[in-house]
Amino acid sequence: MISGFSMRTPIEKVTPETGHAKCVGFVHEVRDLGGLTFVLLRDRTGILQVTVPKKKVSPEVARAVREVSRESVVMVTGEVKPTGKAPGGRELVPSTFEVLSRAGTPLPLDVAEKVPAELDTRLDARFLDARRPRVAAVFQVRSAVLYETARYLHKHDFIQITTPKIVAAATEGGTELFPIAYFEKEAFLNQSPQLYKQMMIGAGFEKVFEIGPIFRAEEHNTTRHLNEATSIDVEVAFADHQDVMDLLEGLVVSVYEHVAATCAAPLERGGFEPVRVPKAPFTRLPYVEAIEIAAAGIDEPIAYGDDLSPAAERAIGEAMGGHYFVVDWPSSIRPYYAMPYEDDPSICKAFDLMHPRMELSSGAQRVHQHDQLVRQIAARGLSPDSFEFYLRPFLYGMPPHAGWGLGVERLVMTMLGLQNIREAVLFPRDRHRLVP
RNA sequence: GCCCAGGUAGUGUAGUGGCCUAUCAUGAUGCCCUGUCACGGCAUCGACUCGGAUUCAAAUUCCGACCUGGGCGCCA
Numbered sequence: 303m304i305s306g307f308s309m310r311t312p313i314e315k316v317t318p319e320t321g322h323a324k325c326v327g328f329v330h331e332v333r334d335l336g337g338l339t340f341v342l343l344r345d346r347t348g349i350l351q352v353t354v355p356k357k358k359v360s361p362e363v364a365r366a367v368r369e370v371s372r373e374s375v376v377m378v379t380g381e382v383k384p385t386g387k388a389p390g391g392r393e394l395v396p397s398t399f400e401v402l403s404r405a406g407t408p409l410p411l412d413v414a415e416k417v418p419a420e421l422d423t424r425l426d427a428r429f430l431d432a433r434r435p436r437v438a439a440v441f442q443v444r445s446a447v448l449y450e451t452a453r454y455l456h457k458h459d460f461i462q463i464t465t466p467k468i469v470a471a472a473t474e475g476g477t478e479l480f481p482i483a484y485f486e487k488e489a490f491l492n493q494s495p496q497l498y499k500q501m502m503i504g505a506g507f508e509k510v511f512e513i514g515p516i517f518r519a520e521e522h523n524t525t526r527h528l529n530e531a532t533s534i535d536v537e538v539a540f541a542d543h544q545d546v547m548d549l550l551e552g553l554v555v556s557v558y559e560h561v562a563a564t565c566a567a568p569l570e571r572g573g574f575e576p577v578r579v580p581k582a583p584f585t586r587l588p589y590v591e592a593i594e595i596a597a598a599g600i601d602e603p604i605a606y607g608d609d610l611s612p613a614a615e616r617a618i619g620e621a622m623g624g625h626y627f628v629v630d631w632p633s634s635i636r637p638y639y640a641m642p643y644e645d646d647p648s649i650c651k652a653f654d655l656m657h658p659r660m661e662l663s664s665g666a667q668r669v670h671q672h673d674q675l676v677r678q679i680a681a682r683g684l685s686p687d688s689f690e691f692y693l694r695p696f697l698y699g700m701p702p703h704a705g706w707g708l709g710v711e712r713l714v715m716t717m718l719g720l721q722n723i724r725e726a727v728l729f730p731r732d733r734h735r736l737v738p
Numbered sequence: 739g740c741c742c743a744g745g746u747a748g749u750g751u752a753g754u755g756g757c758c759u760a761u762c763a764u765g766a767u768g769c770c771c772u773g774u775c776a777c778g779g780c781a782u783c784g785a786c787u788c789g790g791a792u793u794c795a796a797a798u799u800c801c802g803a804c805c806u807g808g809g810c811g812c813c814a
Contacts, residue, residue, distance in 0.1 A: 331775090333773095333775075334771085335771060335772060335773070335774060335777070335778085336772065338771090338772035339772090339774095340773080340774055340775075342775080353773080356772085357772090371766095385773090387775090388773085388774090388775080407765080408748040408749080408765055408766055408784095409765080409766095410748065410749080411748080412748090412764070414776085416749095416750095416764055416765090417749050417751090417764045417765080418749080419749060419750070420749090420807080421807085423749070423750090478813090494814090516814085518812095518813065518814080520813055521739060521812085522739095522810095522811080522812065522813070523809085524808080524809075525807095526814085527813070528814095531814070609813095611810085611811095613810095660814090661813095662814080663814080664814065711814095
């Protein structure tokens, strides 16, 4: 009878001194030498060698070991014995060996990874793929990133909010939205909490953040875009772009430090190098200097007023060698809500936080005066009437404010050197993938 | 959306008109093996995405569909 899982010993806690132990996990590998069989038992903390001398164990144990398949779930009890012949200097000799759930054969992919599997194959069988220590490490890091982000912001007196993901209209512009049926009305999945967090500035919350999903219906097909992503969104009242850049770089450094401090073991099991904590402050590179660096580094022409292409970002990233901000962007290529400089309205108080490989975050001081917002919307050829829902809070007292949005997947991806952003999501949604 | 490259056993691959009754590895199944740690040995199993065309002959060439990867655009 199965009982007492709470009494089991995590594999990383099994030492030569453990004595009697109960361990549970997956059968990572079976090596049958004839009279002697080695079963590698894996839980999320590591791998333990179970050594089975067939003539010295009970017939029931011998039969269970003979019949077990790779990746079956088993519970094993027995004596832990110190030995120099086994990994970790200890092995478990079973007195009971119970198969709790037998894995079918053949497996859709090789968890032990003697043969690699393509990402598409892996995502189709993500439940198996995630058993691999490398994949498990990614999501332990992602969890640590989210934990430290929330802790850091709470510690800085932020209020965590959650805002609707089902919205009535395209409010921010610049991207395609997913239409959905909302009873008798048409609705959309929200592209960004931008306007809601600004409303909470209008509500006097002063410092708000949200960690939540964002949806983009863009038909891109790259290693750095998702149609459903997770965004860390921050908005701060009585702050300018410099203030929120300081906050952002402090957060990024703190997140790296927390991952370095808490995820060393899973990263090592997963075959990752230890994370290297970036040094603050990050360079603040004016846009005009950025395009000069880009122009010198790439063949394609680049002019003032162009956005930075991926090739340009890589060229600048190579020159910068670490995280950096691009600041003082031309107002013409930033959204209507970015605050122009008072002395030169052709540039604005917007910024991007860059990792050498790609953009991580965008932010700005926002326009907080209703009249100015209306003018900037109109100047972009948009109709202020269709922004009524957005503009209304600005009529009744809106503090000056600034904020940013930071992509969780890109942060994890660049932190760990992942080649494809889909690796940083358990169940990614891209142009073609809707299941699992 | 545009462009490029692909689709061969469960997985990863080799194979550019006949030598393919399709390579190798891993896996699965059975047998042997008491110190493996990518265990080893023997045997067996298992695949050319779909439809059409060209040809005496197609995994291989052509057309279409579907699917996948990547670059760009857009975007974060």
